[in-house]
Amino acid sequence: MKISLMTIILEIKAEKKLTWGDVAEMGNVSESTMCNWRNGRSEPSLSTVERLFNGLGYELEVVEK
Numbered sequence: 001m002k003i004s005l006m007t008i009i010l011e012i013k014a015e016k017k018l019t020w021g022d023v024a025e026m027g028n029v030s031e032s033t034m035c036n037w038r039n040g041r042s043e044p045s046l047s048t049v050e051r052l053f054n055g056l057g058y059e060l061e062v063v064e065k
Contacts, residue, residue: 005049006038012056026055 013023024034028051029044036042044052046062053060 012058016056023052023056027052028055
């Protein structure tokens with residue numbers, strides 16, 4: 001089963017009762033960048049995803065196939 005990054009972020013956002021502005025701040029990105037990710041206009045780099053997850057209190061583990 002494949003789960004998108006934004007699905008995971010949405011779940012964390014809801015769980016922690018955060019706004020998109022809160023999530024953007026925790027990932028040290030702009031709200032417009034978050035909007036672009038949500039709308040599929042761009043994708044974050046792996047280092048940005050790691051920073052975002054760390055800001056949200058999670059550790060990102062990359063598993064290679």
